[in-house]
Amino acid sequence: FMNRTELPGYGRERIVFFVDLHNENPHKSSTNLAQNTVLDLFKTCIALIAHTKSKASESHEFALCVLLESAVWYSDFTSDVNRFLDDVYTLNGAETFTTFDMTSVFTILEERLKDGGAGRPGKDVLRAIVLYSRGTVMPSFQDHRAWSAAAASPDFFLDALFVPSTPAPAPASAPAPAPAPAPAPAPAPAP
Template sequence: MDPDERPSSATNITISNIKSNIEGRMFDDINNASTVSTSEKKLPSPLNMPSDTQKHTEDILPSPRTPDVPVQTLPKVNCPERIVICIDVSLAMNERRYRAKAGTAFSAMEIVKRALKLFINNKQMISNRSKKHVFALVLLLDEALWITDFTSDTTELFTQIESLEPLEQHADTVNMSTLFDLLIDKASVPLVRVSEETPPPYVVRVILIYGRSHCMPFSNDHESQNLMTGSPYYFMDIVYLHELPSASNQCEAIFTELCELDTRGFSHVFDISRTPTKVFDAFGKLLAHPLQRAVQSQWGHNLDLVPHSLDGD
Protein backbone atom coordinates (compact mmCIF):
# COMPACT_ATOMS: atom_id res chain seq x y z
CA MET A 1 0.00 0.00 0.00
CA ASP A 2 1.24 3.42 -0.92
CA PRO A 3 2.19 5.45 2.22
CA ASP A 4 -0.16 8.27 1.22
CA GLU A 5 -3.11 5.82 1.15
CA ARG A 6 -2.76 4.67 4.78
CA PRO A 7 -5.83 5.35 6.92
CA SER A 8 -5.83 8.22 9.44
CA SER A 9 -6.76 7.79 13.10
CA ALA A 10 -8.80 10.50 14.80
CA THR A 11 -8.77 9.00 18.28
CA ASN A 12 -8.36 11.50 21.09
CA ILE A 13 -6.59 10.48 24.30
CA THR A 14 -6.39 11.89 27.79
CA ILE A 15 -3.28 13.03 29.56
CA SER A 16 -3.21 9.84 31.63
CA ASN A 17 -3.31 7.70 28.47
CA ILE A 18 -0.37 9.62 27.02
CA LYS A 19 1.64 9.25 30.20
CA SER A 20 1.17 5.48 29.99
CA ASN A 21 1.64 5.12 26.21
CA ILE A 22 3.92 7.79 24.86
CA GLU A 23 7.46 7.60 24.34
CA GLY A 24 -12.79 43.85 2.57
CA ARG A 25 -10.25 43.87 -0.09
CA MET A 26 -7.26 42.00 -1.23
CA PHE A 27 -4.95 44.71 0.04
CA ASP A 28 -4.19 46.07 -3.45
CA ASP A 29 -1.42 48.16 -2.01
CA ILE A 30 0.14 45.04 -0.52
CA ASN A 31 -0.22 42.96 -3.65
CA ASN A 32 1.49 45.68 -5.65
CA ALA A 33 4.36 45.99 -3.23
CA SER A 34 7.68 44.38 -4.02
CA THR A 35 8.17 40.99 -2.38
CA VAL A 36 10.87 41.06 0.28
CA SER A 37 12.57 38.12 1.96
CA THR A 38 11.04 37.37 5.37
CA SER A 39 12.87 38.31 8.55
CA GLU A 40 13.54 34.96 10.08
CA LYS A 41 14.98 33.16 13.05
CA LYS A 42 18.69 32.50 12.56
CA LEU A 43 21.95 32.24 14.41
CA PRO A 44 22.82 35.32 16.51
CA SER A 45 23.48 38.36 14.37
CA PRO A 46 23.57 42.11 15.05
CA LEU A 47 20.27 43.92 15.02
CA ASN A 48 19.69 45.78 11.78
CA MET A 49 20.30 49.48 12.12
CA PRO A 50 18.15 51.92 10.10
CA SER A 51 19.84 54.31 7.72
CA ASP A 52 18.87 57.94 7.18
CA THR A 53 17.51 57.17 3.71
CA GLN A 54 15.14 54.42 4.72
CA LYS A 55 11.52 55.04 5.64
CA HIS A 56 10.88 51.85 7.63
CA THR A 57 13.07 48.95 8.64
CA GLU A 58 12.74 45.38 9.82
CA ASP A 59 14.72 44.48 12.92
CA ILE A 60 15.94 40.92 12.82
CA LEU A 61 15.90 39.62 16.36
CA PRO A 62 18.91 37.45 17.26
CA SER A 63 17.98 33.83 17.85
CA PRO A 64 18.95 32.13 21.12
CA ARG A 65 19.39 28.87 19.20
CA THR A 66 22.62 26.88 19.08
CA PRO A 67 24.04 25.89 15.67
CA ASP A 68 23.16 22.20 16.24
CA VAL A 69 21.07 20.91 13.33
CA PRO A 70 18.38 18.33 14.23
CA VAL A 71 17.88 15.32 11.97
CA GLN A 72 14.40 14.29 10.86
CA THR A 73 14.11 10.47 10.93
CA LEU A 74 10.48 10.16 9.81
CA PRO A 75 9.51 9.48 6.18
CA LYS A 76 9.26 12.63 4.06
CA VAL A 77 5.60 12.06 3.23
CA ASN A 78 2.72 14.50 2.85
CA CYS A 79 0.56 12.75 5.44
CA PRO A 80 -2.52 14.59 6.77
CA GLU A 81 -1.88 17.50 9.11
CA ARG A 82 -4.01 18.57 12.05
CA ILE A 83 -3.17 22.26 12.17
CA VAL A 84 -4.06 24.27 15.26
CA ILE A 85 -4.02 27.99 14.48
CA CYS A 86 -3.54 29.94 17.71
CA ILE A 87 -4.24 33.65 17.19
CA ASP A 88 -3.35 36.41 19.61
CA VAL A 89 -6.45 38.58 20.04
CA SER A 90 -4.97 41.19 22.38
CA LEU A 91 -5.34 44.90 21.63
CA ALA A 92 -1.75 44.92 20.36
CA MET A 93 -3.09 43.22 17.22
CA ASN A 94 -5.22 46.31 16.56
CA GLU A 95 -2.29 48.73 16.23
CA ARG A 96 -2.02 50.04 12.68
CA ARG A 97 1.76 49.89 12.38
CA TYR A 98 1.98 47.98 9.10
CA ARG A 99 2.28 50.24 6.09
CA ALA A 100 2.13 49.22 2.44
CA LYS A 101 4.14 50.74 -0.41
CA ALA A 102 1.45 53.30 -1.24
CA GLY A 103 1.29 54.42 2.38
CA THR A 104 -1.91 52.65 3.46
CA ALA A 105 -1.76 51.53 7.10
CA PHE A 106 -3.09 48.18 8.32
CA SER A 107 -3.39 46.54 11.71
CA ALA A 108 -1.72 43.21 12.41
CA MET A 109 -5.16 41.60 12.76
CA GLU A 110 -6.27 42.80 9.30
CA ILE A 111 -3.16 41.40 7.66
CA VAL A 112 -3.24 38.13 9.61
CA LYS A 113 -6.86 37.49 8.64
CA ARG A 114 -6.04 37.84 4.94
CA ALA A 115 -2.82 35.81 5.21
CA LEU A 116 -4.55 33.01 7.14
CA LYS A 117 -7.33 32.68 4.58
CA LEU A 118 -4.79 32.46 1.77
CA PHE A 119 -2.77 29.92 3.75
CA ILE A 120 -5.75 27.66 4.46
CA ASN A 121 -7.02 27.85 0.88
CA ASN A 122 -3.62 27.12 -0.65
CA LYS A 123 -2.88 24.36 1.86
CA GLN A 124 -6.05 22.55 0.85
CA MET A 125 -5.29 22.98 -2.85
CA ILE A 126 -2.01 21.09 -2.49
CA SER A 127 -3.35 18.41 -0.14
CA ASN A 128 -4.44 14.86 -0.94
CA ARG A 129 -8.05 15.10 -2.13
CA SER A 130 -9.12 11.99 -0.24
CA LYS A 131 -7.41 13.02 3.00
CA LYS A 132 -7.59 16.77 3.48
CA HIS A 133 -5.68 18.62 6.14
CA VAL A 134 -7.92 19.82 8.97
CA PHE A 135 -7.71 23.05 10.97
CA ALA A 136 -8.75 24.17 14.44
CA LEU A 137 -8.83 27.71 15.84
CA VAL A 138 -7.63 28.82 19.27
CA LEU A 139 -7.75 32.35 20.68
CA LEU A 140 -4.98 33.64 22.92
CA LEU A 141 -5.67 36.44 25.40
CA ASP A 142 -4.81 35.93 29.09
CA GLU A 143 -5.02 32.22 28.36
CA ALA A 144 -5.86 29.98 25.42
CA LEU A 145 -9.46 29.31 24.36
CA TRP A 146 -10.44 26.59 21.87
CA ILE A 147 -13.22 27.96 19.60
CA THR A 148 -13.32 25.73 16.48
CA ASP A 149 -12.81 21.98 16.34
CA PHE A 150 -10.85 20.36 13.52
CA THR A 151 -12.53 20.84 10.18
CA SER A 152 -11.68 21.02 6.48
CA ASP A 153 -14.67 23.29 5.80
CA THR A 154 -13.03 26.48 4.59
CA THR A 155 -16.31 28.42 4.66
CA GLU A 156 -16.72 27.76 8.39
CA LEU A 157 -13.07 28.61 9.06
CA PHE A 158 -13.19 31.85 7.07
CA THR A 159 -16.35 32.94 8.87
CA GLN A 160 -14.70 32.39 12.24
CA ILE A 161 -11.52 34.18 11.18
CA GLU A 162 -13.41 37.21 9.83
CA SER A 163 -15.35 37.50 13.11
CA LEU A 164 -12.19 37.87 15.22
CA GLU A 165 -11.77 41.20 17.01
CA PRO A 166 -8.97 42.28 19.40
CA LEU A 167 -9.94 42.29 23.07
CA GLU A 168 -8.57 43.92 26.18
CA GLN A 169 -6.29 41.69 28.21
CA HIS A 170 -6.36 41.69 32.01
CA ALA A 171 -2.84 40.45 32.79
CA ASP A 172 0.72 41.54 32.04
CA THR A 173 1.65 37.99 31.04
CA VAL A 174 0.03 35.19 29.06
CA ASN A 175 -0.05 31.62 30.35
CA MET A 176 1.09 29.31 27.55
CA SER A 177 0.44 26.23 29.72
CA THR A 178 -3.25 26.64 28.93
CA LEU A 179 -2.49 26.15 25.23
CA PHE A 180 -0.67 22.87 25.84
CA ASP A 181 -3.46 21.67 28.14
CA LEU A 182 -5.91 22.23 25.27
CA LEU A 183 -3.64 20.38 22.85
CA ILE A 184 -3.45 17.36 25.13
CA ASP A 185 -7.23 17.28 25.40
CA LYS A 186 -8.23 18.06 21.81
CA ALA A 187 -5.22 17.53 19.51
CA SER A 188 -3.58 14.32 20.67
CA VAL A 189 -0.60 13.01 18.73
CA PRO A 190 -0.76 9.52 17.19
CA LEU A 191 0.56 6.70 19.37
CA VAL A 192 2.40 4.68 16.77
CA ARG A 193 5.92 3.33 16.62
CA VAL A 194 8.49 5.64 15.07
CA SER A 195 9.63 4.26 11.73
CA GLU A 196 11.87 5.55 8.97
CA GLU A 197 9.75 3.73 6.39
CA THR A 198 6.15 3.93 7.61
CA PRO A 199 4.63 7.42 7.88
CA PRO A 200 2.36 8.33 10.80
CA PRO A 201 -1.42 8.49 10.16
CA TYR A 202 -1.19 12.25 10.78
CA VAL A 203 0.94 14.91 12.46
CA VAL A 204 -0.12 17.78 14.72
CA ARG A 205 1.17 21.26 13.97
CA VAL A 206 0.52 24.45 15.94
CA ILE A 207 0.90 27.81 14.21
CA LEU A 208 1.19 30.43 16.95
CA ILE A 209 0.57 34.04 15.94
CA TYR A 210 1.79 36.33 18.72
CA GLY A 211 1.52 40.13 18.48
CA ARG A 212 2.63 41.62 21.81
CA SER A 213 5.79 43.58 22.50
CA HIS A 214 5.21 44.24 26.22
CA CYS A 215 3.60 41.02 27.49
CA MET A 216 5.80 38.02 28.33
CA PRO A 217 4.53 34.51 27.61
CA PHE A 218 5.24 32.01 30.39
CA SER A 219 4.42 28.44 31.46
CA ASN A 220 3.59 27.55 35.04
CA ASP A 221 3.19 23.83 34.34
CA HIS A 222 5.45 22.07 31.86
CA GLU A 223 3.83 18.62 32.07
CA SER A 224 1.48 19.10 29.10
CA GLN A 225 4.18 20.91 27.12
CA ASN A 226 6.68 18.09 27.67
CA LEU A 227 4.12 15.48 26.63
CA MET A 228 3.43 17.28 23.35
CA THR A 229 6.97 18.33 22.46
CA GLY A 230 8.26 14.85 23.34
CA SER A 231 6.40 13.39 20.38
CA PRO A 232 8.12 13.29 16.95
CA TYR A 233 4.69 13.86 15.41
CA TYR A 234 4.23 17.31 16.95
CA PHE A 235 5.48 20.61 15.52
CA MET A 236 5.09 24.27 16.45
CA ASP A 237 5.67 27.21 14.11
CA ILE A 238 5.57 30.83 15.25
CA VAL A 239 4.84 34.16 13.56
CA TYR A 240 5.85 36.98 15.92
CA LEU A 241 4.49 40.43 15.01
CA HIS A 242 6.18 43.10 17.09
CA GLU A 243 7.21 46.72 17.46
CA LEU A 244 10.70 47.80 16.49
CA PRO A 245 12.91 46.48 19.32
CA SER A 246 13.92 49.19 21.78
CA ALA A 247 14.61 49.80 25.44
CA SER A 248 10.92 50.59 25.96
CA ASN A 249 9.65 47.12 25.00
CA GLN A 250 10.48 43.46 25.62
CA CYS A 251 10.67 42.21 22.03
CA GLU A 252 13.96 40.36 22.35
CA ALA A 253 13.05 38.70 25.66
CA ILE A 254 9.65 37.68 24.27
CA PHE A 255 11.24 36.32 21.10
CA THR A 256 13.66 34.23 23.17
CA GLU A 257 10.80 32.85 25.25
CA LEU A 258 8.79 31.98 22.14
CA CYS A 259 11.75 30.11 20.66
CA GLU A 260 11.99 28.06 23.86
CA LEU A 261 8.55 26.59 23.12
CA ASP A 262 10.29 24.32 20.62
CA THR A 263 12.65 21.85 22.30
CA ARG A 264 13.54 19.72 19.25
CA GLY A 265 14.66 22.38 16.76
CA PHE A 266 12.14 21.75 13.98
CA SER A 267 10.10 24.93 14.41
CA HIS A 268 10.01 27.65 11.80
CA VAL A 269 9.89 31.05 13.50
CA PHE A 270 9.37 34.40 11.77
CA ASP A 271 9.60 37.83 13.40
CA ILE A 272 8.07 40.78 11.55
CA SER A 273 7.76 44.37 12.66
CA ARG A 274 6.46 46.65 9.91
CA THR A 275 6.45 45.31 6.34
CA PRO A 276 3.08 43.68 5.50
CA THR A 277 4.40 41.64 2.57
CA LYS A 278 6.65 39.76 4.98
CA VAL A 279 3.60 38.40 6.78
CA PHE A 280 2.42 36.86 3.51
CA ASP A 281 5.94 35.58 2.80
CA ALA A 282 5.99 33.82 6.18
CA PHE A 283 2.65 32.08 5.65
CA GLY A 284 3.73 31.10 2.16
CA LYS A 285 6.74 29.32 3.61
CA LEU A 286 4.56 27.64 6.22
CA LEU A 287 2.72 25.83 3.42
CA ALA A 288 5.54 23.28 3.38
CA HIS A 289 4.77 20.04 5.22
CA PRO A 290 6.84 19.72 8.44
CA LEU A 291 8.01 16.24 7.41
CA GLN A 292 9.17 17.44 4.00
CA ARG A 293 10.73 20.84 4.63
CA ALA A 294 14.32 21.59 5.55
CA VAL A 295 15.37 22.76 8.98
CA GLN A 296 14.98 26.54 8.91
CA SER A 297 18.64 27.31 9.58
CA GLN A 298 19.62 25.11 6.61
CA TRP A 299 17.49 26.71 3.91
CA GLY A 300 19.42 27.00 0.68
CA HIS A 301 18.56 30.61 -0.18
CA ASN A 302 20.24 33.66 1.27
CA LEU A 303 18.43 35.71 3.89
CA ASP A 304 18.70 39.49 3.96
CA LEU A 305 20.87 40.73 6.80
CA VAL A 306 20.20 44.41 6.13
CA PRO A 307 16.91 46.33 6.34
CA HIS A 308 15.00 47.33 3.24
CA SER A 309 12.77 50.30 2.60
CA LEU A 310 9.22 49.71 1.44
CA ASP A 311 10.19 51.04 -1.99
CA GLY A 312 12.41 48.01 -2.49
CA ASP A 313 15.70 49.95 -2.35
Protein backbone atom coordinates in the same frame (compact mmCIF):
# COMPACT_ATOMS: atom_id res chain seq x y z
CA PHE B 1 2.40 16.29 -10.40
CA MET B 2 1.83 13.88 -7.54
CA ASN B 3 -0.48 14.84 -4.69
CA ARG B 4 1.32 14.53 -1.34
CA THR B 5 -1.50 12.36 -0.01
CA GLU B 6 -0.36 9.68 -2.46
CA LEU B 7 3.02 9.38 -0.78
CA PRO B 8 3.36 6.29 1.42
CA GLY B 9 3.01 6.95 5.15
CA TYR B 10 1.70 10.48 4.73
CA GLY B 11 -1.69 11.37 6.14
CA ARG B 12 -3.58 14.51 6.82
CA GLU B 13 -2.48 17.47 8.87
CA ARG B 14 -4.73 18.73 11.63
CA ILE B 15 -3.66 22.35 12.03
CA VAL B 16 -4.56 24.44 15.07
CA PHE B 17 -4.01 28.19 14.71
CA PHE B 18 -3.46 30.09 17.96
CA VAL B 19 -4.24 33.75 17.19
CA ASP B 20 -3.35 36.60 19.53
CA LEU B 21 -6.32 38.94 20.02
CA HIS B 22 -4.35 41.58 21.90
CA ASN B 23 -5.73 44.97 20.85
CA GLU B 24 -3.14 47.35 19.49
CA ASN B 25 -3.03 50.59 17.65
CA PRO B 26 -3.25 50.25 13.89
CA HIS B 27 -0.23 51.37 11.93
CA LYS B 28 0.34 52.49 8.39
CA SER B 29 2.06 50.01 6.17
CA SER B 30 4.90 51.32 4.02
CA THR B 31 3.18 49.82 0.97
CA ASN B 32 -0.39 50.73 1.85
CA LEU B 33 -1.76 53.99 3.16
CA ALA B 34 -4.64 52.19 4.89
CA GLN B 35 -4.30 51.47 8.56
CA ASN B 36 -3.72 47.79 9.25
CA THR B 37 -3.41 45.81 12.44
CA VAL B 38 -1.23 42.83 13.15
CA LEU B 39 -4.48 40.85 13.48
CA ASP B 40 -5.27 41.78 9.85
CA LEU B 41 -1.84 40.41 8.87
CA PHE B 42 -2.51 37.22 10.85
CA LYS B 43 -5.86 36.73 9.10
CA THR B 44 -4.16 37.05 5.72
CA CYS B 45 -1.45 34.55 6.75
CA ILE B 46 -4.05 32.07 7.98
CA ALA B 47 -6.04 32.35 4.75
CA LEU B 48 -2.92 31.76 2.64
CA ILE B 49 -1.86 28.75 4.70
CA ALA B 50 -5.36 27.22 4.79
CA HIS B 51 -5.88 27.62 1.02
CA THR B 52 -2.41 26.25 0.24
CA LYS B 53 -2.77 23.26 2.57
CA SER B 54 -6.24 22.42 1.26
CA LYS B 55 -4.91 22.49 -2.31
CA ALA B 56 -2.24 19.98 -1.27
CA SER B 57 -4.87 17.73 0.32
CA GLU B 58 -8.57 18.24 0.86
CA SER B 59 -8.34 16.01 3.94
CA HIS B 60 -6.31 18.56 5.94
CA GLU B 61 -8.32 20.04 8.80
CA PHE B 62 -8.14 23.40 10.55
CA ALA B 63 -9.12 24.55 14.03
CA LEU B 64 -8.88 27.89 15.78
CA CYS B 65 -7.87 28.99 19.27
CA VAL B 66 -7.58 32.56 20.50
CA LEU B 67 -4.96 33.96 22.83
CA LEU B 68 -6.36 36.14 25.61
CA GLU B 69 -4.63 35.90 29.01
CA SER B 70 -4.56 32.19 28.18
CA ALA B 71 -5.43 30.11 25.12
CA VAL B 72 -9.12 29.37 24.51
CA TRP B 73 -10.52 26.84 22.02
CA TYR B 74 -12.63 28.82 19.49
CA SER B 75 -13.71 26.56 16.62
CA ASP B 76 -13.35 22.83 16.08
CA PHE B 77 -11.58 20.98 13.27
CA THR B 78 -13.04 21.25 9.79
CA SER B 79 -11.79 20.57 6.29
CA ASP B 80 -14.23 23.20 4.96
CA VAL B 81 -11.82 26.10 4.36
CA ASN B 82 -14.58 28.64 3.74
CA ARG B 83 -16.34 27.79 7.01
CA PHE B 84 -13.02 27.91 8.86
CA LEU B 85 -12.11 31.30 7.36
CA ASP B 86 -15.55 32.68 8.25
CA ASP B 87 -14.59 32.03 11.88
CA VAL B 88 -11.18 33.62 11.35
CA TYR B 89 -12.63 36.77 9.79
CA THR B 90 -14.98 37.31 12.77
CA LEU B 91 -12.03 37.72 15.16
CA ASN B 92 -11.29 41.17 16.54
CA GLY B 93 -8.92 42.53 19.13
CA ALA B 94 -11.15 44.17 21.70
CA GLU B 95 -8.92 44.29 24.79
CA THR B 96 -5.33 44.66 25.79
CA PHE B 97 -3.72 41.97 27.89
CA THR B 98 -0.83 42.40 30.30
CA THR B 99 -0.07 38.68 30.71
CA PHE B 100 -0.11 35.50 28.67
CA ASP B 101 0.13 31.94 29.98
CA MET B 102 1.87 29.90 27.26
CA THR B 103 1.23 26.72 29.26
CA SER B 104 -2.42 26.94 28.17
CA VAL B 105 -1.41 26.42 24.52
CA PHE B 106 0.30 23.14 25.35
CA THR B 107 -2.49 22.04 27.69
CA ILE B 108 -4.97 22.36 24.81
CA LEU B 109 -2.63 20.47 22.49
CA GLU B 110 -2.01 17.75 25.07
CA GLU B 111 -5.79 17.27 25.41
CA ARG B 112 -6.14 17.00 21.63
CA LEU B 113 -3.33 14.44 21.44
CA LYS B 114 -4.94 12.36 24.23
CA ASP B 115 -8.38 12.53 22.59
CA GLY B 116 -7.02 11.35 19.25
CA GLY B 117 -6.92 14.94 18.02
CA ALA B 118 -3.83 14.17 16.00
CA GLY B 119 -5.84 11.60 14.07
CA ARG B 120 -4.30 8.23 13.26
CA PRO B 121 -0.96 7.77 15.08
CA GLY B 122 1.92 7.51 12.65
CA LYS B 123 -0.26 8.61 9.74
CA ASP B 124 -1.66 12.03 10.68
CA VAL B 125 0.06 14.97 12.32
CA LEU B 126 -1.09 17.70 14.67
CA ARG B 127 0.49 21.05 13.79
CA ALA B 128 0.18 24.10 16.03
CA ILE B 129 0.81 27.53 14.53
CA VAL B 130 1.12 30.25 17.18
CA LEU B 131 0.65 33.83 15.94
CA TYR B 132 1.74 36.21 18.72
CA SER B 133 1.85 40.01 18.70
CA ARG B 134 2.48 41.35 22.22
CA GLY B 135 5.74 43.23 21.97
CA THR B 136 5.62 44.24 25.63
CA VAL B 137 4.31 40.98 27.16
CA MET B 138 6.68 38.08 27.71
CA PRO B 139 4.67 34.83 27.83
CA SER B 140 4.89 32.92 31.10
CA PHE B 141 5.44 29.18 31.18
CA GLN B 142 4.15 27.73 34.45
CA ASP B 143 4.24 23.98 33.78
CA HIS B 144 6.54 22.17 31.37
CA ARG B 145 4.62 18.87 31.67
CA ALA B 146 2.14 19.72 28.88
CA TRP B 147 4.97 20.88 26.60
CA SER B 148 6.91 17.67 27.30
CA ALA B 149 3.88 15.53 26.40
CA ALA B 150 3.32 17.36 23.10
CA ALA B 151 7.02 17.44 22.20
CA ALA B 152 7.34 13.70 22.87
CA SER B 153 4.84 12.90 20.12
CA PRO B 154 6.43 12.23 16.71
CA ASP B 155 3.12 13.36 15.20
CA PHE B 156 3.33 16.91 16.63
CA PHE B 157 4.83 20.02 15.04
CA LEU B 158 4.98 23.59 16.35
CA ASP B 159 5.44 26.75 14.28
CA ALA B 160 5.42 30.28 15.67
CA LEU B 161 5.27 33.75 14.17
CA PHE B 162 5.98 36.76 16.35
CA VAL B 163 5.03 40.15 14.92
CA PRO B 164 5.11 42.76 17.69
CA SER B 165 2.28 45.25 17.51
CA THR B 166 4.34 47.79 19.42
CA PRO B 167 8.10 47.83 19.75
CA ALA B 168 9.43 46.31 22.93
CA PRO B 169 10.94 48.89 25.28
CA ALA B 170 14.71 49.13 25.42
CA PRO B 171 16.26 47.39 28.43
CA ALA B 172 16.56 49.72 31.42
CA SER B 173 20.33 49.25 31.56
CA ALA B 174 20.90 50.24 27.93
CA PRO B 175 22.58 53.64 27.65
CA ALA B 176 21.00 56.26 25.46
CA PRO B 177 22.70 56.61 22.09
CA ALA B 178 25.31 59.38 21.88
CA PRO B 179 24.29 62.39 19.81
CA ALA B 180 25.85 62.61 16.38
CA PRO B 181 28.80 65.02 16.15
CA ALA B 182 28.10 68.39 14.61
CA PRO B 183 29.21 68.69 10.99
CA ALA B 184 32.48 70.52 10.36
CA PRO B 185 32.03 74.12 9.14
CA ALA B 186 32.42 74.65 5.43
CA PRO B 187 35.67 76.35 4.33
CA ALA B 188 35.44 80.07 3.66
CA PRO B 189 35.33 81.03 -0.04
CA ALA B 190 38.60 82.30 -1.51
CA PRO B 191 38.75 86.11 -2.25
